[in-house]
Amino acid sequence: MASIIDIQHLTKKYADGHLALDNISVRIDEGEIIALLGPNGAGKTTLISIICGLTVISGGSVQVDGCDVVSEYRRTRSIIGLVPQELMLEPFETVLGTVKLSRGLFGLKADPAYVEKILRQLSLWTKRNNQIRELSGGMKRRVLIAKALSHEPKVLFLDEPTAGVDVDMRRETWKVIKSLKQRGVTIVLTTHYIEEAEEIADRIAVINNGKILLIEEKYELMKRLGKKQLWIDIDRAITELPIKLRGSGIELENHGTRVVYKYDAAKTQGDVSSVLAVLREEGIAILDLQTYQSSLEDIFVGLVNEETM
Ligand SMILES: Nc1ncnc2c1ncn2[C@@H]1O[C@H](COP(=O)(O)OP(=O)(O)O)[C@@H](O)[C@H]1O
Ligand SMILES: [Mg+2]
Known part of the structure; x- marks a missing residue:
């Protein structure tokens, strides 16, 4: 152009x-x-x-x-x-x-x-x-x-x-x-x-x-800069994540009833399905799934703060 x-x-x-x-x-x-x-x-x-x-x-x-x-x-x-x-x-x-x-x-x-x-x-x-x-x-x-x-x-x-x-x-x-x-x-x-x-x-x-x-x-x-979160609500409260899910940006929230996975928006969906597969292997049923995409606002605030620091 x-x-x-x-x-x-x-x-x-x-x-x-x-x-x-x-x-x-x-x-x-x-x-x-x-x-x-x-x-x-x-x-x-x-x-x-x-x-x-x-x-x-x-x-x-x-x-x-x-x-x-x-x-x-x-x-x-x-x-x-x-x-x-x-x-x-x-x-x-x-x-x-x-x-x-x-x-x-x-x-x-x-x-x-x-x-x-x-x-x-x-x-x-x-x-x-x-x-x-x-x-x-x-x-x-x-x-x-x-x-x-x-x-x-x-x-x-x-x-x-x-x-x-x-x-x-x-x-x-x-x-x-x-x-x-x-x-x-x-x-x-x-x-x-x-x-x-x-x-x-x-x-x-x-x-x-x-x-x-x-x-x-x-x-x-x-x-490029956006982050996504996948919230997986499960059918029980667990105190620890399954071993295969530990240490890879995955956290347990909501008193152990929600698994939260944070990943780059640009990433392929392969990892999401492997997280779900691990839960299934563990016999944990999934009640609900939600995704959250960070907004331009999150990106902007991050950038301007980085610059000021
Ligand atoms: N005539 C001027 N004399 C001195 N400093 C100015 C003048 N006009 C603007 N500035 C300063 O230049 C910077 C940029 O101002 P400005 O372009 O108005 O910013 P913005 O429109 O993004 O709010 C500010 O720090 C402002 O105080
Ligand atoms: Mg102005």
Whole structure:
């Protein structure tokens, strides 16, 4: 797949000497949704601001669609839509006016049909003549998305799109983001919500202390780092595991009535059946089986803690 954003050895040191980005190299593919996942202060907003040409680079380079974000700022900025972290809107302007104005600022000709299309897509068409101050928080956020889409960008950046948003609105925003992808927009979003990355991203980059800890396709990541547990409830309480099962990640829990086997999610199932076979040999009947797969959250917390230690 062709990459639309190419970040090479990017470094950002703020005036106070704080190293916010430390030698970051990432390629973002056209048409994908990539989530930059990291705790507060990780460097996510700094990274986005640099790609959008709003923050000065200390070292390295960023290209968008083959153009340098510094020397070809106007061209790269025209390809990018940005939904900032803070809600910044003119309260007395109407929804329609806000979006039209934003398109105009990019020097594009008015296109009422296009503006109507994005407002409809974001369920804002019926509110088009309302002033911004009359809208709910969720609607304001959608106006920001409409504004960012007003100049038909190829790449859309969403900085913490659902921070402080209620659960219903969060789900609705995810739906909008997915539908934008369907229309061919490349989407880069930052979040500190693991659930958000898990729900909508094709690839996840974990960022902490200005460094990319990993970047990987979501399902690969979960398969590679995920752990599974098999819980086997048995028909009696035993005080010790059968000898053949000792010392191989198998434990006895629930007062000796549950055998818990922990293994890599990527592993083949052969070992599972041998554990069951041993129990059968011992004349122990199985009452119930459950498996538990560690979530992205477990993986993420593990990674970030490892890094901090
Ligand atoms: N203008 C600035 N001057 C100095 N330090 C800054 C500035 N902006 C951000 N930082 C620092 O850079 C680090 C990364 O910030 P930021 O990119 O906003 O992180 P995130 O968006 O992941 O929460 C933080 O430690 C933050 O305090
Ligand atoms: Mg931020």
